[in-house]
Amino acid sequence: MRTSRRQFLKAASAAALVPAPALAQGAGPKVVVIGGGFAGASAARFVKKYDPRVNVTLIEANRTFTACPFSNGILAGLRDLGAQQFRYDRVAADGVVLAYGTADEVDTQARTVSVANGPKLPYDRLVMAPGVDLRFDALPGYDARAADIMPHAWKAGEQTLLLRQQVESMEDGGTVFIVAPANPFRCPPGPYERASLIAYYLKTKKPKSKVVILDAKDTFSKQRLFQNAWKELYPDHLEWISLSQGGKVNAVKPGEMTLATDFSDHKAAVANVIPPQRAGVIAQKAGVADRSGWCPVDPVTFESKQVPNVHVIGDAAIMGGMPKSAFSANAQAKVCAAAITALLRGEKPVEPRLINTCYSLVAPDYGITVAGVYKPANGVLADIQGAGGVSPIEAPRSQRELEAQFADGWFKTITGEVFG
Amino acid sequence: MKATRAFVAALAVLASGAAFAAEAPPGASSCSGCHATNPNAGTTVPPLNGRSAGDIADAMNEYKAGKRPGTIMDRLAKGFSEEEIKAIAAWYAAQK
Numbered sequence: 053m054r055t056s057r058r059q060f061l062k063a064a065s066a067a068a069l070v071p072a073p074a075l076a077q078g079a080g081p082k083v084v085v086i087g088g089g090f091a092g093a094s095a096a097r098f099v100k101k102y103d104p105r106v107n108v109t110l111i112e113a114n115r116t117f118t119a120c121p122f123s124n125g126i127l128a129g130l131r132d133l134g135a136q137q138f139r140y141d142r143v144a145a146d147g148v149v150l151a152y153g154t155a156d157e158v159d160t161q162a163r164t165v166s167v168a169n170g171p172k173l174p175y176d177r178l179v180m181a182p183g184v185d186l187r188f189d190a191l192p193g194y195d196a197r198a199a200d201i202m203p204h205a206w207k208a209g210e211q212t213l214l215l216r217q218q219v220e221s222m223e224d225g226g227t228v229f230i231v232a233p234a235n236p237f238r239c240p241p242g243p244y245e246r247a248s249l250i251a252y253y254l255k256t257k258k259p260k261s262k263v264v265i266l267d268a269k270d271t272f273s274k275q276r277l278f279q280n281a282w283k284e285l286y287p288d289h290l291e292w293i294s295l296s297q298g299g300k301v302n303a304v305k306p307g308e309m310t311l312a313t314d315f316s317d318h319k320a321a322v323a324n325v326i327p328p329q330r331a332g333v334i335a336q337k338a339g340v341a342d343r344s345g346w347c348p349v350d351p352v353t354f355e356s357k358q359v360p361n362v363h364v365i366g367d368a369a370i371m372g373g374m375p376k377s378a379f380s381a382n383a384q385a386k387v388c389a390a391a392i393t394a395l396l397r398g399e400k401p402v403e404p405r406l407i408n409t410c411y412s413l414v415a416p417d418y419g420i421t422v423a424g425v426y427k428p429a430n431g432v433l434a435d436i437q438g439a440g441g442v443s444p445i446e447a448p449r450s451q452r453e454l455e456a457q458f459a460d461g462w463f464k465t466i467t468g469e470v471f472g
Numbered sequence: 473m474k475a476t477r478a479f480v481a482a483l484a485v486l487a488s489g490a491a492f493a494a495e496a497p498p499g500a501s502s503c504s505g506c507h508a509t510n511p512n513a514g515t516t517v518p519p520l521n522g523r524s525a526g527d528i529a530d531a532m533n534e535y536k537a538g539k540r541p542g543t544i545m546d547r548l549a550k551g552f553s554e555e556e557i558k559a560i561a562a563w564y565a566a567q568k
Contacts, residue, residue: 098501102495379505382505383501383502383505386496386501386502386504387501390495390496390501393495394495402495402497402498403498404498404499405498405499405502405551405552405556406499406502407499407502407503407505407548407551409505409506409544409548421543421544423544423547423548424551425499425548425550425551425552436550436551438550438551439547439548439549439550439551439552440547440548440550440551441547443543451543454543455543457516458506458515458516458517458543458544460515461506461513461514461515461516461517462505462506462515462517464508464513464514464515465504465505465506465507465508465513465515465517466505466506468508468510468513469504469505469508469509469510472510472513
């Protein structure tokens with residue numbers, strides 16, 4: 053059945069090579085991209101840029117993209133959701149065909165992707181950039197319905213606005229809890245930036261309140277920088293409870309607004325629960341995710357180690373030392389686009405180098421960063437030793453102000469490259 | 473050496489009528505995450521497109537040697553060899 057279908061498709065694509073009135077997309081090779089975030093939208097544009105002959109289709113469920121980086125600013129009232137939102141008009145103007153809908157099935161034998169209530173799209177190379185799925189089966193009591201009461205706000209949009217509204221309407225004297233997951237998860241410094249900016253808001257507007265992080269870990273990204281800044285800026289407004297101090301939340305009760313750890317039940321005025329995550333569900337369906345829930349890939353081409361002709365980039369992929377950040381996703385997309393266009397020409401992809409840079413704001417004028425340079429080694433992307441690292445632990449305030457300015461510039465630049 | 477190869481490859485593409493865009497040498501495609509290729513991006517991070525290759529390479533080598541103060545570039549430059557820096561600088565210099 054599958055073979056005959058494949059033969060049929062082969063015949064069909066051979067027929068398409070015969071000079072004939074061009075179909076909507078022409079007769080070049082076909083690349084389909086699933087997911088229009090920082091990874092997917094970048095990959096679609098750069099494949100088209102690197103080789104305009106290639107027919108590129110981007111499958112995306114939403115007509116408006118809402119960016120996560122900087123969305124913590126909304127929680128502190130520093131930013132509007134509109135500043136996070138982008139459309140795909142410029143992506144389409146580059147010659148990428150937008151297929152709005154949910155990719156609900158990948159046939160990796162026939163090499164087709166089905167869009168719910170839409171077309172079945174054939175591909176020569178498929179790029180999967182589905183991002184993360186929040187696991188509503190991992191933390192007892194925390195399911196999709198619980199998220200209406202205890203928002204995760206880990207996908208920007210309605211959830212961000214809900215958490216903002218809860219923090220804003222909280223009476224002074226309340227405690228905002230942030231439940232931080234174990235590694236790996238999207239945006240490793242994110243929970244700590246979030247705690248910082250909520251503390252900034254509370255300190256200014258509700259000084260009798262505080263924010264408490266209940267953490268399933270003993271260490272986290274940019275830890276010393278965050279902790280030093282907290283001591284300086286928010287000594288009375290922010291508390292971090294680590295795994296070994298009993299910070300791991302084992303169950304939640306949205307009806308009672310409680311968070312249960314081994315030691316006590318914490319009663320929350322506002323509870324932001326960031327649950328464990330895994331690669332987007334379509335990655336599980338397509339067989340590119342392994343038992344960890346994430347997708348192992350070749351570090352040169354980002355082709356799946358489990359399914360040929362399928363590449364996985366961004367948060368869904370296992371990228372070795374590279375963290376799950378928007379910068380990483382965009383950098384991986386460009387390398388992946390170059391590798392795919394090389395492969396489609398029958399050439400060997402070049403061994404890449406990649407950069408990650410990740411800004412966090414501890415206050416609107418206080419920025420800190422982590423950066424890294426990566427190369428393929430032992431089947432993954434490994435840190436290049438001696439490069440990268442975090443902002444200096446000791447630095448004048450002017451340096452933190454400069455990094456906050458560059459953070460703002462970074463957001464404009466990357467969203468300009470991906471969507472502008 | 474690598475820079476020369478990249479340059480020759482770029483020339484070959486131009487000569488062949490640019491069937492596909494010349495791809496950036498290893499590492500270079502990451503830079504545009506911060507260094508905007510659009511001059512109207514609204515960032516204070518300086519652009520790289522069209523700057524002289526010598527200036528870009530000098531800056532990178534100074535960051536790498538710790539002779540130039542920076543926020544992030546002093547950390548990133550250490551991840552690149554002199555050859556890689558040369559190739560990246562030549563490529564950005566050739567972009568409009």
